[in-house]
Amino acid sequence: MAVPSWLERLRAASKTALVQDGKRKIHYQFEDGKEMAEEYDMKTGQLVSRRWREKNTLGGTGKWQVEVGDPISPLLGPLESELIKESSSNPVFMRKDTLTSFQWRIRNLPYPKEVYSVSVEKEQRCCVIRTTNKKYYKKFPIPDLDRYQLPLDAAALSFTHSNNTLIITYQKPKEILAAEEELQKELKKIKAANSGDGDCKTQ
Secondary structure (H helix, E strand, C coil), X not given: CCCCCHHHHHHHCEEEEEEECCEEEEEEECCCXXXXXXXXXXXXXXXXXXXXXCECCCCCECCCEEEEECCCCCCCCHHHHHHHHHCCCCCEEEECCCCCEEEEEEECCCCCHHHEEEEEECCCCEEEEEECCCCCEEEECCHHHHHCCCCCCHHHEEEEEECCEEEEXXXXXXXXXXXXXXXXXXXXXXXXXXXXXXXCCCC
């Protein structure tokens, strides 16, 4: 394969590791200037968050974009946070993976399970959530499958609904499970700096 595989790109990236708050944080710097930051739970090896940042058009550093984990909430003044509370009933879409599956949670969806349908659009390489009451519609890709150039499989997709939250699960294909295992071996070789609570905060 002429194009380096995603695993090769991860191996080639310069990486630094930090252990903090029971999490192992890995920062990747790619040749094209993109950065990726991942956090893994030290006990389970579970991916907790993944964020991306790339240079903006002027060559400065762009904002972090969340791929996995809680959406970044900017530090808001009291007035702004009051205004934002008004819309806290809006659906919140986020990704929370498990060791064997990709998982998305959409909070604040009060409709019963039979209202939802979740399907795979193979040509568009995305999953689509629809509701029969037309109250919610969402298309989302699975970047991991794109990076490994793997097809989407409708049989891997399932969903449940509880506590006003729609939970969509996509079983990771064996190729990704194998690649993640390889990557974990690589990441364990990186000497991690330990960050104590007494660290100076850089301004």
